[in-house]
Amino acid sequence: MKKFFALFFILFFSFICLSCKPEDDDNETTYTVWTDVDSYSNFESTFNTTLTDGMYLRLEFTSSQWSQISSKMTSSANDEYKHNWTKSQIKDWLLGRGFGDYESTKESAWLTTISHGFIASRTNNTVYYIIK
Numbered sequence: 001m002k003k004f005f006a007l008f009f010i011l012f013f014s015f016i017c018l019s020c021k022p023e024d025d026d027n028e029t030t031y032t033v034w035t036d037v038d039s040y041s042n043f044e045s046t047f048n049t050t051l052t053d054g055m056y057l058r059l060e061f062t063s064s065q066w067s068q069i070s071s072k073m074t075s076s077a078n079d080e081y082k083h084n085w086t087k088s089q090i091k092d093w094l095l096g097r098g099f100g101d102y103e104s105t106k107e108s109a110w111l112t113t114i115s116h117g118f119i120a121s122r123t124n125n126t127v128y129y130i131i132k
Helices: 002-019 041-045 061-074 078-083 087-096 101-113
Strands: 029-041 056-060 082-086 117-124 127-131
Touching: 029 041, 029 078, 029 087, 029 101, 041 117, 041 127, 056 101, 082 087, 082 127, 087 101, 087 127, 101 117
Parallel strands: none
Antiparallel strands: 029 082, 029 127, 056 117, 117 127
């Protein structure tokens, strides 16, 4: 009889543990961002500025700047570049583009606290963009 209760207790405890959901990230805020990749020569001609290899720049958009940009960003043609990401997913994207842990933490925090802006980073002849 003791074995039956022990087995029952183990099964009951296992069932309880398996049915408990870990804290879920469904409540974590998501941000609409667009990501893209371009050549450095296109970056130079588009923005009429330079960006040193291994460096990045960030820019916060004014409301009027975002109004001009948003119509192009929100078209269905750009859906493949559009993501609904959490702050940690933005940080992971930055880490994957050569940002260090400190910089990716700092810049993902910045990007998620402003209304609209972008970060461009250069690696060799490639420029990566994330726009919010």
